[in-house]
Amino acid sequence: MLSVSNVSVEYGSVRVVRDLSFTLQSDEILMLVGPTGCGKTTLLHAIAGLVAISEGSIGGEGWTSCAKALVPPEQRNVGMVFQDFALFPHLSVIDNVAFRLKDRAPADHWISLLGLETLRDARPARLSGGQKQRVALARALAHEPSLLLLDEPLSNLDAALKDNLRFEIRDALKEAGLPAIWVTHDQSEALSVGDRLGVMNAGQLEQLDTPEHCFTRPANRFVAGFLGEANLIPGDSTGTGIKTELGLITTDHSPALGSVEVLLRPEDLQVHVSDGEVQARVASLSFEGSTVLYRLCLPSGLEIKARTSTDRRFSPGDSVRLSKRPLLNPAVFAANKMPV
Structure with missing residues (x-):
């Protein structure tokens, strides 16, 4: 579970996230969409502890961070999956997934579940884009985070591959029983994968609801025009x-x-x-x-x-x-x- 309460983030004198609040339940997938520069990635970084918040608080499993008492990233047990995969090029698939794990059983589990068994000894240079993204996801899940953040994980893949992989990732998250926030620019992805959809604009949530309600009952003209x-x-x-x-x-x-x-x-x-x-x-x-x-x-x-x-x-x-x-x-x- 995650609680974001009245959170604001500033870069110098520019406020990029404004008084934003929401909660995320266990195993819930929240999709975040919005125009470039609206604060989506900044919000992910704030939740992960990579940027400081100027107001409000963020709370996860066993921790609460606020502007005056920041909890460092390593104490939040938050996993991240990036659009550029961020794999170690000199390590095999199994070594990437099991990096810094004392027990490799979780790595073996996710390698098998995500269809990477025949590639466990391959290095990233031999992998396709979809295979690299599966490795990045397996690595994040194998470390058993309490929350997973995905920053446009499919943006570097072709359209046909995206259609299949988006549901593979959703199924893996549901298998893990793991709450996740998934940032995307792909409206089809946003509407089809998440349990809830958040539409951001200028650092604020214009609407947070089920994908169907956001599409058929938009809160305002911005949401109506942005979603399709x-x-x-x-x-x-x-x-x-x-x-x-x-x-x-x-x-x-x-x-x-x-x-x-x-x-x-x-x-x-x-x-x-x-x-x-x-x-x-x-x-x-x-x-x-x-x-x-x-x-x-x-x-x-x-x-x-x-x-x-x-x-x-x-x-x-x-x-x-x-x-x-x-x-x-x-x-x-x-x-x-x-x-x-």
């Missing part, structure tokens, strides 16, 4: 629904009367052959394999995006009709306020 593509459709709330250029949109959230914006993801919109009434014109399209992403221009001039299957292809300049996904219950934003 977002269409914010202007409308007027009537009490029974929201009147928009795309028609009446109903919601369970009973927004107050007045001007609002409705969040529609590209996946929420379906594109059809026009039946006489022109609702949009195709500005451009991008083939994505199993789907096509359309950039559409509404009669008002507003540009939106729609992602559909490849069953029916439209071309730039085509007039099309739009419909919303059935059972859609979108988030709604009042002007300059939180979702309603």
